[in-house]
Amino acid sequence: MWFKTKAQSLLNSEYPVIQAGMAGGTTTPELVAAVSNSGGLGTLGAGYMAPEQIRSAIQAIKALTDTPFAVNLFIPSPKYSREQEKAFIETGLQLTERYRHKFNLESPCINQVEEDFDEQLRVILEEKVPYFSFTFGLPSADTLKKLNDQNIYTLGTATTVDEAIQLETAGIDLIVAQGSEAGGHRGTFLAASMEQAMIGTMALVPQIVDHVSVPVIASGGIMDGRGIAAALMLGASGVQMGTAFLTCKESGAQEVHKQQILNRTEADTMITKAFSGKEARGITNRFMAEMADHRAHIPPYPIQNAVTKDIRKAAGQQKNPDYMSLWAGQGTRLSKSQTAEDLFNQLIEETNTLLR
Amino acid sequence: MWFKTKAQSLLNSEYPVIQAGMAGGTTTPELVAAVSNSGGLGTLGAGYMAPEQIRSAIQAIKALTDTPFAVNLFIPSPKYSREQEKAFIETGLQLTERYRHKFNLESPCINQVEEDFDEQLRVILEEKVPYFSFTFGLPSADTLKKLNDQNIYTLGTATTVDEAIQLETAGIDLIVAQGSEAGGHRGTFLAASMEQAMIGTMALVPQIVDHVSVPVIASGGIMDGRGIAAALMLGASGVQMGTAFLTCKESGAQEVHKQQILNRTEADTMITKAFSGKEARGITNRFMAEMADHRAHIPPYPIQNAVTKDIRKAAGQQKNPDYMSLWAGQGTRLSKSQTAEDLFNQLIEETNTLLR
Incomplete structure (x- = not known):
């Protein structure tokens, strides 16, 4: 039952399991491709990359997989x-x-x-990357139109219900609900105080699910099949995992x-x-x-x-x-050192066993 | 499947769903009895109560239910x-x-x-309360022996894996894993910094489950059947819920x-x-x-x-x-205003639907 979710059909991947777009060199083309080839959605974390580095990495990923993948960027700051x-x-x-x-x-x-967002985005549009994910806010209407014109699916990060509602209102296709357990940067962009926007995944996911109609991807503290099964019980359509993939051989x-x-x-x-x-x-x-x-x-x-x-x-x-x-x-x-393919296969087996 | 857990057999209740022992007058005998009568485990939050108030409340609960219930106390501070x-x-x-x-x-x-712990505990022993739960630390060996001699089951609160291990080593029967989402006081008693012990339920539960062999009760952010089902997927044997019961009519x-x-x-x-x-x-x-x-x-x-x-x-x-x-x-x-019995019945129905 669990893989027949709205997210899965939107993601065009076999399983609604996304490897997070961690910036800073973690998401090598080998890691992204290994996840996508295993049936998940790999993500290139391109937030800190120069436009031409992004192009090279995308081309390297395309050489390693025919399956969809995503590229993640940071929305520019004021x-x-x-x-x-x-x-x-x-x-x-x-x-x-x-x-x-x-x-x-x-x-x-x-x-x-300088933040190079426009130039970074241009590469994504030119390379017709299947999925564009982002954090730290919301792209402009103009940017969203360009992505839409290229049939690029969008995934935005929310840390509160209000942020999720704003993403849905702007027409974002999938919402990543980032719980307080998550590693790396907080995606918070609306909350009055960062402290009050530290909502644990267990509380955040069902509350976002109740307030939007697009598929919700749970993230934060999910490391194994138990976490995936739990996220689906909370109403998520899929999961995004960062730390678990960071320690993989290909990272x-x-x-x-x-x-x-x-x-x-x-x-x-x-x-x-x-x-x-x-x-x-x-x-x-x-x-x-x-x-x-x-x-x-x-x-x-x-x-x-x-x-x-x-x-x-x-x-x-x-x-x-x-x-x-x-x-x-x-x-x-719960972290382990192994190949991304081995991790991915374990995740699926564990989840299937729990949800059998 | 989900109600046939280790916790359920230990709890002697039909469902491994515990109403948290919120202090300060929230847990009236009517609330505690309504939860226990519905098939869960109600808890009198007696942390701030004088010994004779505790005795009266316990006797009032006993007049309202023949099923087991718990009393919660605070472990005294240095x-x-x-x-x-x-x-x-x-x-x-x-x-x-x-x-x-x-x-x-x-x-x-x-x-x-003054903290009246010894006198509070004496009432619990004299009244042969079936379950004793506690937070803010670990009772002395002498206290645990007295509880054990009376066949009173013990439930201790842990906010980190190390705290859970210490509770198990001391012979505590069930461990309540308190995630960072939880309302009210943090049970933290070992961690070097309170901030680092703010572990979200999604991350905390499976890590504690992997390190102890006694049943683990998940708490923090659980408000409905989705949360219960998720907690069980994480490896918990049951759940403890506070905020959801706080807004009930009997509270x-x-x-x-x-x-x-x-x-x-x-x-x-x-x-x-x-x-x-x-x-x-x-x-x-x-x-x-x-x-x-x-x-x-x-x-x-x-x-x-x-x-x-x-x-x-x-x-x-x-x-x-x-x-x-x-x-x-x-x-x-996710909070609602209704009777504890109605809430409890909804929780069971929602959980059963998800885990069918």
Whole structure:
């Protein structure tokens, strides 16, 4: 019964199981293709990628699979005045200067922080990617029209019922309900306070399902067949899973990041703005703990993200988890190291056994 | 299939559905008995009750039902020195003085804040209550022996895997896994930080199930048959539900509290220490917002609880929700006003339909 859902027919995949579009190099073409080839929907997390990198990755995916896949982008943030932006950059650099000392890094010359959304989107339209997923807000009506004209299905992220209603009203095809358990960035874009928009998956999914008529994809804390079966019971038409795929062999996440997830517990993650200026869940480390004291002064996304880039890179090169963004959801104890195909087959078998 | 679980046989109730032991007058004998008579396990939330009040309530429940029920108590907090306690009381009274002005209240004379656990427990033992549930920690070995000698089953609250393991090691019969969605007080007693112990139900339940062999009862955000079915898929043997029962006709919660839950959304709750000194989830109001500025100075439980008692009482008498503790979980949009029996029958019907 469970795979005959609205999402499944919309997704054109055998199973309504989506591999989340984690940004930052995790979603290699090999990972995306392995998930899609196994009967799910793989997603290229292209939020931080330059347009031509996105094109190469899409072409690499197409060479590896004939099945549908998705590309995920970040909806651009509100623009700041040049002066405000310069002030934010200066504050961000000051707050993080001590870490540059630590890694012997020159203070970078950050003049302006650009978001390339229009150019990124153009590649998706030109490459006729079957599914476009997004987070941090809602694309403009113009963007949605272009996607619609190309018959590209859209998946938007909601962390509250009001956000889900706004996505449906705008004509989005599927809504990803992101529970508070989820790793990585919060998709929150309407709620008055980030704290009040931290709704657990168990509570969020049925409330969104009751208020929209498009299919709802549950995400946050889902790591195995038990989570998939539970999400379907809550009324979801499918699931999106990030952390579970991050530790797979094909994932491009750094080995030290994978090992942190594989070896830590459910109580080792926290929400932080320290790395990017936008709230995200990751394994608690020294950088997060120290920056928490300056919480009120951390510049907004994407400025803080640009400011910490060299530090994160240097820490990664030295395999030093203390200063890397180790995004992870709360299901860490359920993570495993295996191929994406093996994980996917297990997910389906476990779910089928539970729902038999 | 779903009602033939380990919990059900341990609970001696027809269905493994527990009405949570909400303190503060919510769990009237009528509510507890209605749930137990319907085939679930009702719980008297006796944490704040004087021993003789507990005895009267237990006798009232026994007059209304022949089926098993539970009584819930709070495990006492670490003791402070007399001097430290006096300093805490003074700080608490200062922080809240403006609210006493508002309600024309005299500054109360709080000399010492007592927790009556031993006397409360004695009533439970004497009355041979079938089930003893608790939160905020673990009873002493001596207490557990006394309960065991009387063949009283024990249910302990865990918010992390490590807490669940500690409960099982101590010989507790059933573990209530309290997800971050849950309303009211957090049961956290081991975690290094309260924030890291805010694990969503979807992530918490399967991880606890994998690490203990006693039955696990899921709680947090469960409001209807969808939530029950989902919890069972996650590996839980049953569920505990608080907010859903709080708005029932038989509940002793104040009408203004019920109306707040019935009319607010999933994004209207927050965790606060403002009312009791211990983190709890409730509908966000003015008192919580204003006291958030003084978070670092709020005295610990149970001192702050004693300090705010007169303010909460006055606000309740004036039906002023701005200064009442409006405990609620994140499933608020799913709450309804009906009898506990009607709710219970719906829960069973919905769950049966989903798991047919």
